[in-house]
Amino acid sequence: MIKLNNKTYTCPVDVTLSFIGGKWKILILSHLNIFNDRGFSEIRDNLPGISEKMLVQQLKELERDQLIEKKVFSLKPYRVQYNITPTGKSLSPLFEFLSEYGINYLKEHGIDYIKDQQLYK
Amino acid sequence: MIKLNNKTYTCPVDVTLSFIGGKWKILILSHLNIFNDRGFSEIRDNLPGISEKMLVQQLKELERDQLIEKKVFSLKPYRVQYNITPTGKSLSPLFEFLSEYGINYLKEHGIDYIKDQQLYK
DNA sequence: GCAATAACTTACCAAAAAGTAAGCCCGGCA
DNA sequence: TGCCGGGCTTACTTTTTGGTAAGTTATTGC
Numbered sequence: 001m002i003k004l005n006n007k008t009y010t011c012p013v014d015v016t017l018s019f020i021g022g023k024w025k026i027l028i029l030s031h032l033n034i035f036n037d038r039g040f041s042e043i044r045d046n047l048p049g050i051s052e053k054m055l056v057q058q059l060k061e062l063e064r065d066q067l068i069e070k071k072v073f074s075l076k077p078y079r080v081q082y083n084i085t086p087t088g089k090s091l092s093p094l095f096e097f098l099s100e101y102g103i104n105y106l107k108e109h110g111i112d113y114i115k116d117q118q119l120y121k
Numbered sequence: 122m123i124k125l126n127n128k129t130y131t132c133p134v135d136v137t138l139s140f141i142g143g144k145w146k147i148l149i150l151s152h153l154n155i156f157n158d159r160g161f162s163e164i165r166d167n168l169p170g171i172s173e174k175m176l177v178q179q180l181k182e183l184e185r186d187q188l189i190e191k192k193v194f195s196l197k198p199y200r201v202q203y204n205i206t207p208t209g210k211s212l213s214p215l216f217e218f219l220s221e222y223g224i225n226y227l228k229e230h231g232i233d234y235i236k237d238q239q240l241y242k
Numbered sequence: 243g244c245a246a247t248a249a250c251t252t253a254c255c256a257a258a259a260a261g262t263a264a265g266c267c268c269g270g271c272a
Numbered sequence: 273t274g275c276c277g278g279g280c281t282t283a284c285t286t287t288t289t290g291g292t293a294a295g296t297t298a299t300t301g302c
Contacts, residue, residue, distance in 0.1 A: 011151075011223070099133045
């Protein structure tokens with residue numbers, strides 16, 4: 001058992017998953033891995049089905065864990081830009097593996113997915 | 122949006138996660154990736170904190186998705202052996218990445234984790 | 243002046259995931 | 273004979289997660 005910040009983890013895998021667990025985080029990171037300076041609604045519009053509440057929540061956690069960063073470039077009106085950090089980028093082999101594996105699985109089940117389809121809508 | 126077996130997925134990553142999502146699955150697979158012919162209680166005893174109900178559930182789903190297989194080698198008394206399948210093994214780069222990332226994170230936070238510690242208890 | 247858009251916040255509710263604890267069948271062993 | 277271990281099942285409760293929808297501040301565009 002590993003103890004860190006008042007939480008317990010069974011193993012290192014568990015530690016990693018605590019950052020990127022949750023349905024949307026990997027998708028958000030994949031998106032920011034490709035696009036820079038994304039606004040809130042640009043991200044939202046690329047994740048069909050996500051609610052704004054969820055997006056806010058996940059973005060906050062990703063920011064807290066320093067996988068992404070938020071720049072407020074205008075206060076009135078309030079405008080922001082999200083970017084992936086180097087730490088977040090270091091997870092990209094993971095996104096790629098998960099994606100490749102999924103694509104391969106789909107292919108084996110007769111579904112052809114266009115690999116470089118970066119926008120989900 | 123991808124439709125498969127009456128379910129919808131946002132992207133291939135989502136598809137992959139549907140097999141290995143859930144707190145325990147990756148841990149079970151990591152374990153069976155190292156050890157062969159494991160009995161139910163051997164697996165249980167290596168996942169501190171898991172309930173038998175959870176373990177049964179996850180093992181069933183992993184078996185259904187053909188990532189692991191179960192051999193019943195004695196009916197009376199009832200004795201079984203779990204093994205990872207080739208499909209399950211093809212995910213091992215993932216387990217390794219998640220583990221390495223976690224170990225590295227821990228190191229950066231002053232915790233030294235023995236890399237080849239395969240048993241969690 | 244009014245609607246639309248950006249970037250949220252808030253409150254409430256439903257569904258899914260997970261935990262708790264007891265029980266069951268069977269054979270081995272003292 | 274009684275208890276222990278293996279491999280579960282079952283019923284019930286709690287926790288976590290996620291969804292819905294409305295409201296907020298402020299600007300731009302018609």
